[in-house]
Amino acid sequence: MYHRTSRVAAAATAALVGLALALGTGGSPASAEDPANLTGIILGVGANESQRIVTWYSSADTAQKVQLAPTAALANGEFPDSAATFAAIGGANIATSGGYNRHAVLTGLQEHTAYSYRVGTEGNWSPVYSFKTQDFEGDYDFLFYGDPQIGSSGDVAKDQAGWTDTLDVSLAANPNAELLVSGGDQVETANTEAQWNAFLAPDKLRQYPWAATIGNHDVGGKAYEQHLFTPNTDRSGRYYSNGNPAGTTSGGDYWYIYKDTLFIDLNSNSYATTQGGGGDEAHIGYVTDVINQHGAEAKWTVLVYHHAIYSPAAHAKDGDNKVRRVDFPTAFSNLGVDLVLQGHDHVYSRSYLIKNGAKANPDEQPGAADVFQGPGGVLYVTGNSASGSKYYDITKPDNSGTSGAGNGADPLNPDSYWYNSAQNQEHVRSYVKVEVRSDKLVVQNLRSGTCAAPNPAVERGLVCTNTPANQPVGSIVDKVTVHPYNGDGQQLQVNVPNPAPGEFGWTIDGYNGLVSLGTATEHNGEYFGASGHLNPIAVSDTRRTQAPWSISASVSDFRDAGKTFSGSYLGWVPRVLVPGAGAQASVPVPSSYDDQGQGLSVSRGLGYAEQGHPKGTSQLGAELDLKIPGSAEKGDYRATLTITALSS
Numbered sequence: 016m017y018h019r020t021s022r023v024a025a026a027a028t029a030a031l032v033g034l035a036l037a038l039g040t041g042g043s044p045a046s047a048e049d050p051a052n053l054t055g056i057i058l059g060v061g062a063n064e065s066q067r068i069v070t071w072y073s074s075a076d077t078a079q080k081v082q083l084a085p086t087a088a089l090a091n092g093e094f095p096d097s098a099a100t101f102a103a104i105g106g107a108n109i110a111t112s113g114g115y116n117r118h119a120v121l122t123g124l125q126e127h128t129a130y131s132y133r134v135g136t137e138g139n140w141s142p143v144y145s146f147k148t149q150d151f152e153g154d155y156d157f158l159f160y161g162d163p164q165i166g167s168s169g170d171v172a173k174d175q176a177g178w179t180d181t182l183d184v185s186l187a188a189n190p191n192a193e194l195l196v197s198g199g200d201q202v203e204t205a206n207t208e209a210q211w212n213a214f215l216a217p218d219k220l221r222q223y224p225w226a227a228t229i230g231n232h233d234v235g236g237k238a239y240e241q242h243l244f245t246p247n248t249d250r251s252g253r254y255y256s257n258g259n260p261a262g263t264t265s266g267g268d269y270w271y272i273y274k275d276t277l278f279i280d281l282n283s284n285s286y287a288t289t290q291g292g293g294g295d296e297a298h299i300g301y302v303t304d305v306i307n308q309h310g311a312e313a314k315w316t317v318l319v320y321h322h323a324i325y326s327p328a329a330h331a332k333d334g335d336n337k338v339r340r341v342d343f344p345t346a347f348s349n350l351g352v353d354l355v356l357q358g359h360d361h362v363y364s365r366s367y368l369i370k371n372g373a374k375a376n377p378d379e380q381p382g383a384a385d386v387f388q389g390p391g392g393v394l395y396v397t398g399n400s401a402s403g404s405k406y407y408d409i410t411k412p413d414n415s416g417t418s419g420a421g422n423g424a425d426p427l428n429p430d431s432y433w434y435n436s437a438q439n440q441e442h443v444r445s446y447v448k449v450e451v452r453s454d455k456l457v458v459q460n461l462r463s464g465t466c467a468a469p470n471p472a473v474e475r476g477l478v479c480t481n482t483p484a485n486q487p488v489g490s491i492v493d494k495v496t497v498h499p500y501n502g503d504g505q506q507l508q509v510n511v512p513n514p515a516p517g518e519f520g521w522t523i524d525g526y527n528g529l530v531s532l533g534t535a536t537e538h539n540g541e542y543f544g545a546s547g548h549l550n551p552i553a554v555s556d557t558r559r560t561q562a563p564w565s566i567s568a569s570v571s572d573f574r575d576a577g578k579t580f581s582g583s584y585l586g587w588v589p590r591v592l593v594p595g596a597g598a599q600a601s602v603p604v605p606s607s608y609d610d611q612g613q614g615l616s617v618s619r620g621l622g623y624a625e626q627g628h629p630k631g632t633s634q635l636g637a638e639l640d641l642k643i644p645g646s647a648e649k650g651d652y653r654a655t656l657t658i659t660a661l662s663s
């Protein structure tokens with residue numbers, strides 16, 4: 016409910032501290048005449064917004080590191096003596112390509128900072144690359160890319176051109192996007208380094224953090240793990256399809272928290288215990304544990320895995336996807352997952368809100384611009400090809416039913432699958448943009464290409480006839496705003512009788528959205544102030560007794576992960592918005608900042624009516640007034656207001 020962007024002086028002085036450990040990598044150091052050749056450098060997502068992971072390949076088994084400094088501290092391109100260094104670890108590649116892999120975790124990054132970095136060692140540095148951090152709290156955008164699958168068109172160079180163009184187009188349109196999230200299948204053939212080199216060629220992958228996802232084309236070798244090191248990764252055998260992390264396949268599940276979003280990324284190649292690993296049951300256990308342990312640190316939960324379970328093209332009826340479509344959805348609904356991002360079917364789709372494996376609300380209309388999650392509603396999105404290397408055409412529903420594993424038709428749109436609100440295949444490249452806001456997620460599918468080159472599958476003969484001339488690069492294929500189900504609302508509506516003839520009752524009037532107090536503003540360096548309005552409360556009293564009633568409320572402490580301040584700093588001025596039922600506003604309550612009292616941390620009256628009042632309805636509201644000491648920590652805080660009614 017509360018957000019503040021002003022910096023607290025004490026927090027601005029922290030220095031960069033390197034925490035990575037150098038572990039022995041064996042082998043002999045390269046001679047001065049034979050320096051290591053450093054390739055495939057990629058910036059990866061870290062465990063949180065103050066970290067990044069840099070991964071690369073080296074031709075020699077030498078001790079290496081990452082050097083990092085604020086770009087403003089570089090003079091004539093030279094790193095200052097104060098530059099931080101992060102020792103790299105890694106080992107010999109498990110692949111016929113040979114060579115070695117290295118990665119280093121960059122920690123202690125500061126917000127709103129442009130950084131420069133390079134990898135290697137004294138005398139043998141890579142070129143200098145740069146990235147920037149932004150505000151560590153509040154709204155942000157991330158981009159999601161379906162299957163680049165470099166090499167799948169049969170022409171690696173063309174696939175690289177399409178992939179590079181999608182990154183360039185999407186980041187030119189969204190230069191402040193903060194994460195690039197993968198839908199899996201980076202390459203066509205797991206250990207083919209020519210394909211990895213083409214995938215890693217775009218410089219954007221050294222400027223924006225890539226959040227890797229493993230696809231079925233990546234899984235067959237160790238190159239995926241060696242090229243794309245990920246944070247908080249559990250490499251237990253149960254997250255490998257064959258149960259063997261020490262073998263020659265890639266796998267593992269991982270999670271990270273980025274600015275109040277908990278991302279959990281699964282190796283969906285492992286789905287059945289008969290393969291040798293833990294299958295879907297292990298993934299559900301992993302998601303459950305991570306959400307139980309870290310869900311309270313975030314406001315959104317986003318799952319990412321490769322194999323789309325609600326997609327409309329070549330893989331829609333695959334037996335393995337039907338298994339996942341039965342295994343996953345109820346757990347995801349029960350865990351309060353907001354959004355699931357998927358790939359594999361090389362087509363765009365957006366599901367209806369799905370609850371426990373069925374359409375949550377039969378009345379949700381195809382292509383609805385706004386959807387309201389209610390408890391258990393989960394949105395599933397499938398990304399089309401980001402590179403244009405391969406597209407799959409939309410297939411027809413069958414008679415196998417409209418829930419669970421079924422692929423039946425949507426009663427509202429019989430050409431479409433029951434689970435999909437939007438399906439699109441034009442044989443043009445696209446990406447998905449997600450705007451994360453305090454009270455909504457806005458999900459869009461945007462064209463990054465047209466029928467024209469670079470469009471490798473089309474260049475190699477696929478007909479591209481579906482794109483009207485008025486759908487240029489940057490135009491919107493589909494857009495939906497997801498309105499969350501607020502836990503606040505659930506609490507607000509507990510222990511309350513429904514208004515009915517001859518009864519007293521109250522309810523939140525309309526959609527009980529998040530009450531945003533916006534960004535607090537500083538006043539004379541003494542306190543931060545913010546204000547807002549309570550969602551209106553409708554009161555109905557049609558009892559013959561004309562007995563008194565009252566509505567009161569109290570607020571919890573405001574929290575953001577481990578940070579907190581007292582709810583007493585919230586005060587209010589109650590109002591009667593719509594008169595009736597004898598309603599009168601209760602007395603104003605000041606913030607404890609003003610009177611050293613208890614504010615709304617204890618139960619306070621909002622409105623009431625006295626004995627003998629007329630029957631009828633009314634609407635109550637309040638102007639909320641938050642004043643907190645200037646010493647409070649920067650954060651994106653929330654609190655819960657609990658409302659109770661009394662009638663006699």
Ligand SMILES: [Fe+2]
Pocket residue numbers: 162200230231232321358359360
């Ligand atoms: Fe795939």
